[in-house]
Amino acid sequence: MPKPYIITEDQKMQFAGIYVLEYMINKPHEFPLLLSKNDQDLESILEWLLVKELIQIKKNESYTPTVKGRESLIKFMDRYTEFLNVFDIYCAVDLETGEFAFESYFDFEDKISWNLLLSEDRWDDLRVAVADYKKLNPVEIVFMSFINEDRFGKDKTGWQFDLLLGSVWDEILEICDTAIQWNELGFEEEEGMVPAEAVIEDIIVQGAEHVLALQKEENAYTPKYLNDYDDKFMSSSNGEADKERIIIKEHVVEYYDPYLDPVYVSPIWFGYWF
16 A cells, blocks of 8 residues: 655645746736735745745835746746646546547547546546656646646635645545556456556556657647636736746657656656746
């Protein structure tokens, strides 16, 4: 039985902080020093960002991002791009047939039909297993999946409270604790035992092959997959402010070749984003 996953208070602050920082940079939005109503629940997060020099006080009136803050968001968005383009493909795998839901991604013209496919019981979510095998933090991967699923939606009343103190963090830990672990994937066949390591590496390679196929089919499938991206994470803005937004990257197809190695991890996952 694997040890339960944990989220330290510092890690929780890192996740919440980058979420608030993105809001400040991409909306853009400046929080006044004197917070009001629900924004008061962000006080400790803003103080943490201030101590880390990711934001600063402007004219003794409001909080505003620093150059270091923008650089930190760029680092995080690089990781988030990798999550969407590389790790999310393992969200729906049929372990009985070896099929990936994303194999038929381009067969769907609308998100409703696509989500109906994803809701089928035959799929297993192997993102935690893949992240753990690659020695990444599964909690961070699930946090990113919550962003993608709009679980921290800023258009919902009380999101400020949920961001740091809500039960959503318990949900993230529960997903990690109950997810399929890579060392559970071994199985017996006529020729003998197939070790879990061989199974997870085969799954990782197959996923990477599908990523490359999708990229080649439409240069990058991320833009189509993120038709409603602004509603989930990146706040919308217009005019000159758009030039200052920090968004996901698009890579050439060859960028994903190294992922055919099942133990490959991009350097962008090393260290912190701040």
